[in-house]
Amino acid sequence: MTVNLEVSEGVGTIRLARPPMNALDIATQDRLRELAEEATRRDDVRAVVIYGGEKVFAAGADIKEMQAMDHAAMVVRSKALQDSFTAVARIPKPVVAAITGYALGGGCELALCADFRIAGENAKLGQPEVLLGLIPGAGGTQRLSRLVGPSKAKDLIFTGRHVRADEALTIGLVDRVVPADEVYEQAHAWAAKLAHGPAMALRAAKESIDAGLETDVDTGLTIERNWFAGLFATEDRERGMRSFVEEGPGKAKFL
Numbered sequence: 001m002t003v004n005l006e007v008s009e010g011v012g013t014i015r016l017a018r019p020p021m022n023a024l025d026i027a028t029q030d031r032l033r034e035l036a037e038e039a040t041r042r043d044d045v046r047a048v049v050i051y052g053g054e055k056v057f058a059a060g061a062d063i064k065e066m067q068a069m070d071h072a073a074m075v076v077r078s079k080a081l082q083d084s085f086t087a088v089a090r091i092p093k094p095v096v097a098a099i100t101g102y103a104l105g106g107g108c109e110l111a112l113c114a115d116f117r118i119a120g121e122n123a124k125l126g127q128p129e130v131l132l133g134l135i136p137g138a139g140g141t142q143r144l145s146r147l148v149g150p151s152k153a154k155d156l157i158f159t160g161r162h163v164r165a166d167e168a169l170t171i172g173l174v175d176r177v178v179p180a181d182e183v184y185e186q187a188h189a190w191a192a193k194l195a196h197g198p199a200m201a202l203r204a205a206k207e208s209i210d211a212g213l214e215t216d217v218d219t220g221l222t223i224e225r226n227w228f229a230g231l232f233a234t235e236d237r238e239r240g241m242r243s244f245v246e247e248g249p250g251k252a253k254f255l
Contacts, residue, residue: 002028010195012045025062029084036087047191060105089113098187112143120180128160198236
């Protein structure tokens with residue numbers, strides 16, 4: 001398999017396994033969608049790490065495979081490509097990307113689908129599609145601009161340049177930079193901490209933020225209000241409030 005799902009301590013690790021560079025060919029894209037949907041369904045998966053291994057996250061699409069496709073073929077395929085990445089972005093649980101080495105093109109777009117990005121000091125990120133006479137096609141023009149702002153997104157997409165981990169941190173493309181050999185450990189620890197949190201509240205927070213970004217403030221407030229009120233019907237809310245009253249803040253256990 002080109003992508004695997006392993007579960008430990010409530011954390012599902014979606015690991016790319018297509019050496020040497022984890023090129024995202026069609027089979028890998030489709031498998032990624034399948035595993036994102038599986039992680040969404042499984043109750044034992046409460047948070048997710050996306051990881052490419054110790055040397056590389058994902059160096060982009062399989063260019064040889066793409067070169068053989070004409071316009072008609074890509075018209076058909078491009079929706080499935082985007083759907084694969086959207087399935088990751090819509091996992092209703094906390095998702096962290098553990099980035100080592102190259103995260104370019106589709107690899108960068110995959111990292112953008114996560115809620116949080118931890119990069120190794122050896123990481124290089126970018127959207128170099130323009131150097132092929134293309135633009136990002138798996139969400140890069142949309143998710144990158146929403147994350148770092150349109151001006152910085154245009155800089156990266158127009159030039160196709162790579163950014164090192166320190167610059168990626170400065171512009172907000174990644175959230176934390178750590179030694180390369182600690183990337184997965186820290187990503188798993190971040191996910192494991194949230195995996196022990198209130199699953200429905202985390203889902204509500206994620207969906208409220210993501211859906212709110214796509215609309216006006218008043219509609220976003222309605223989304224937030226509906227989730228907020230709905231959480232009063234959950235066991236986690238009852239447990240959290242009872243623990244606060246009886247034991248003080250921060251002591252509730254949700255598993």
